[in-house]
Amino acid sequence: MRLVILGATGGIGxxxxxxxxxxxxxxxxxxxxxxxxxxxxxxxxxxxALDPAVLTPIVEGADAVVSALGVRPPIKGPxxxxxxxxxxxLKAMEATGVxxxxxxxxxxxxxxxxxxxxxxxxxxPILNRILRYSFDDTRDAEKIVGASPVDWTIARPPRLxxxxxxxxxxxxxxRGLKRPFTISRADVADFLIRSIENPDTFRRAVxxxx
Numbered sequence: 537m538r539l540v541i542l543g544a545t546g547g548i549g550x551x552x553x554x555x556x557x558x559x560x561x562x563x564x565x566x567x568x569x570x571x572x573x574x575x576x577x578x579x580x581x582x583x584x585a586l587d588p589a590v591l592t593p594i595v596e597g598a599d600a601v602v603s604a605l606g607v608r609p610p611i612k613g614p615x616x617x618x619x620x621x622x623x624x625x626l627k628a629m630e631a632t633g634v635x636x637x638x639x640x641x642x643x644x645x646x647x648x649x650x651x652x653x654x655x656x657x658x659x660x661p662i663l664n665r666i667l668r669y670s671f672d673d674t675r676d677a678e679k680i681v682g683a684s685p686v687d688w689t690i691a692r693p694p695r696l697x698x699x700x701x702x703x704x705x706x707x708x709x710x711r712g713l714k715r716p717f718t719i720s721r722a723d724v725a726d727f728l729i730r731s732i733e734n735p736d737t738f739r740r741a742v743x744x745x746x
Contacts, residue, residue, distance in 0.1 A: 537599040537732065538562040542585045542621060545572040547696065548640055549604035551725035553578050555701070559729060564594060586620045588627035595628040600636035600732050611669045618677035626684050635687050638728050641678055643692040643743050645671040648712025650743075655715075678741060689731050690741040693719045699746075701726050708743035716745035 539556050543549040544565035550573065556563045557577040564579045573580055583590050585605065595601060605621040622639065629637060644663040647656060664671055681688050692708075694716040701722035706713055727744050731737040 538564070538597060539732070540564045540566060540595050540598045540601045541604065542566050542601065542625060543604035543606060543640075544578075544580075545569065546604050546606060547698075547721045548606075548724050548728075550575070551701075551722050552602055552604055552728055555722075555725050556729055561729075564598070566591070566594060586617075586624050588624045588631070591624055591628040592631045595625070595634055596632040598632075598634050600638065601625050601629060601634060602728055602732075603637070603639040604728075606640065607670055607673070609667070609670070611667070614669050615673045616676070618673045619680055622677045622680045626680070626686065629686060636732060637681065637684070637686050637688045638731060639677065639681060639688070639690055640724060640728070641690045641692045641741065642667075642671065642674050643694040643713075643716050643745070645674045646692065646712075646741075648708070648743060649710075650708065650712035650714045652714070682741075687735075687738045689728075689737040689739075691724060691727055691731075692741055692743045693724045694743075694745050695719075696721050696724070698722075702746070705744050705746050708745075713743040713745055716743050719745045 539561050553565045553575050566583050566585050570580050570582050607615050607617050695718045697720045699720040705723045
């Protein structure tokens, strides 16, 4: 499959590129600084992922677009990277007829039915105050993606670690997931790649955790 990866130099995006290439996919990595990504076998393109006119010819002919766009803390004011990235990608996909879109979100930005009382009343309210700007952008991005007609999947990981890929993680249902404390970036990348052709994940926001 031909995959276009946005946010390819980030912690998760880089691993998506590496794992996808290793799995035999044709990978186009969209970056701002090509010197920041060296993955043999990947087609690295220097482009502004927030400009649909620039992104459209890159997306054309792809089987899926995977967005790992995100802003690194500390964040001192409003941001729109994820929401602008989603808008740009979806416009490029509409122009080229690409149907499959996957993105990385954040479990902490949303209250789930499976949350216990401590998570609901203490942990998430604190987290939402600390990360309010990035979480506002995350929620805006999910609204944009959720309203689109494409076959989307949204991955909602909790706190990220740099542990190695295991391929073993819990996947939440419509209620969310009980005690989703951590997941490795490598396993988030694994979930995204495995989900590309899995119709059970279409048009779903999924909490994942180790």
